[in-house]
Amino acid sequence: MDDLAEANKSNQDTINMGGGSPFPIKASREVYTSLFQELANSRAEIEKLYGQYSAPAGNQETRDKLAGYLRKKFGWNVSSEHVAVTNGNQAALFVLFNMLGGPNESAERNEILFPLIPEYVGYQNLLLPGLKVRAPKPSIQILNDHLFEYRVDFSRIQVTEKTAAVCLSQPSNPAGKIHSETDLKKLDYISNEKGAPLIIDSAYGAPFPNIIFSECPPYWSENTILLLSLSKLGLPGLRSGLIVASPERIAAFSKFSTSLNLAPNSIGAHILTELVSRGAIDHLCSQTICNFYQEKIAFASSKLISSLADTPCRLHHMGGGFFIWLWCEHLPFLGRELYSRLKTKGVVVAPGEEFFLGLEPDWSHGRECIRISCALPDTQLNVGIELIADEIVDAYR
């Protein structure tokens, strides 16, 4: 979190590959800005949006439209009662974790299970005292000389009566991991057996912004809580998102959220409603946003792979998102030290260690990784990757 502030403050010459800010893609900005102009010129509409508290679960039209979109596109059996507007995934997960799990020491369910680490570092700050992290080691599959992939190690996954929720990001932040439908079904099944929901944080995933480099529809069931965000569409300033879940969980979520916030903010939900009801969202995601990041990832990863060919480094298989997750096996020093050296050279990455939420500290892999954002202009991306590769090649010398 502090990195965000630091990166914002850092001097202009620093190449910031550490944060999760989306790139201001020109074609999508044009769409959003013209929607804002339309909105501002529709006096009745804008006055309703700023002048009224939203209903606790958000604007009814947004809930209707999103449910209709999900029914039509994926055949899900959902109504507006399955949808609530949120103030973004981070805020929504704070509510969900603590509503499902406590925050009381004596709560019956007091553990959040993350079935595959590394996982988004922000999750652990959302857990109030009394709520524990369970984050078993994944298995590592070596795909070839340059690529590896984490797999859920089901032999270590234990969902119990203490489990408040099972939670993962899809594609995962930081590694870009895409869980197969089979694995998600399995996780859903064993969660449901113990009365715990499967939370899927789709901040980078389907159905929007859909930064996924293969055919991969979103997973959903009545036991799933799917979180959707507007941030990586390029609208992070609006702090807006949605959740899709069973009507009972939506009702509980809205009640808890209302205590905290009175009402969700309404501008983001309006913009999304327009994108959905005009049928613009799918084209925007697949043609503009996903393509944009896929090209960045393709360029950066192939450059990195060829530069690091003589080192034992491997990249995680890039299933989606806009990060490269780099594993420097047998690195002669810690990942945090690599981060510091790179910072001195003028490039900020995210040290990998913190993403291994609550893991036993004796797993050296956890200190050999860094996360690199590719949401940068080409020239900066090129220079940044070069600096990173040079530093690592040096390190192994």
Next chain:
Amino acid sequence: MDDLAEANKSNQDTINMGGGSPFPIKASREVYTSLFQELANSRAEIEKLYGQYSAPAGNQETRDKLAGYLRKKFGWNVSSEHVAVTNGNQAALFVLFNMLGGPNESAERNEILFPLIPEYVGYQNLLLPGLKVRAPKPSIQILNDHLFEYRVDFSRIQVTEKTAAVCLSQPSNPAGKIHSETDLKKLDYISNEKGAPLIIDSAYGAPFPNIIFSECPPYWSENTILLLSLSKLGLPGLRSGLIVASPERIAAFSKFSTSLNLAPNSIGAHILTELVSRGAIDHLCSQTICNFYQEKIAFASSKLISSLADTPCRLHHMGGGFFIWLWCEHLPFLGRELYSRLKTKGVVVAPGEEFFLGLEPDWSHGRECIRISCALPDTQLNVGIELIADEIVDAYR
């Protein structure tokens, strides 16, 4: 909270005097809508607002401008380091209460002291387990046959090493109570002595929206945390506000908020910045907003006073805000029953009981009050007050 949802859903014929929604005042809507139009037409500005995460404490320009405004207008010794952007007072108070008091049973400070009840009902839902309410009885001053006023009973106020914060709303929601500067200084002094801040929730107060019916500048000291909101300016849909506090507390607040929300939303802060830097905010508040509500309150209270002349009912002295707080002494049934009877007649008010946060249940006064919102069109306000008066006159017959 549930009332908000219920009132939104209730049928068109119901006169809703129960909620806290501001009235959509025409003159202020014109100002806001034209600011939105300007914003939408300034491509660079709108793209920055929606396209970037705010810094953790909010946009620097907003913080600078607000600090400058407070220095110039009130002579306070504050810089941008004293200001943070929030997602509204409710969300900000959730952070403050739990940051100051720890949600942990074992936290050193585990009590929030509300020096004068009745106090805003939403506060108690913001306290995580382990954090307790202290809400000593106030004294009641009879002003005349029609008016009374609560006073802080300092003999009952005990700030201790367990006190995480002393908190009040000014003017108070629900009663419209204005604490004198002397009382605020006293509360500040005894809080500061024990290392606890004085939190002043100025949602209805100074410097904006400044719905205060007398000359009453806002109180501030380095030990004060002042909360300002855009909601009662007529912008509740934007979920935006500010806090003014010592740089240390602002830093702690921003850190905690960032964990929860990543960043505050940016649209509301922009609109406020424009109002402040164009010098429009003071005129808007004093000439448009305050006058509007003062006329509503004057009309409704004089009608209510004359209709209830033959009953033992008294109104709380109306220092500010847009509520009338009515005390029906020796009412032959509970305030909640009065609420139900009124609802049957087609007018929704807020039953008073819940505003006496955590009070001993044997104080009959706590069950003899209702809160009436006057933020209504004249005809509805007229009919609503008539229905309320008729029902109460009947009750005493």
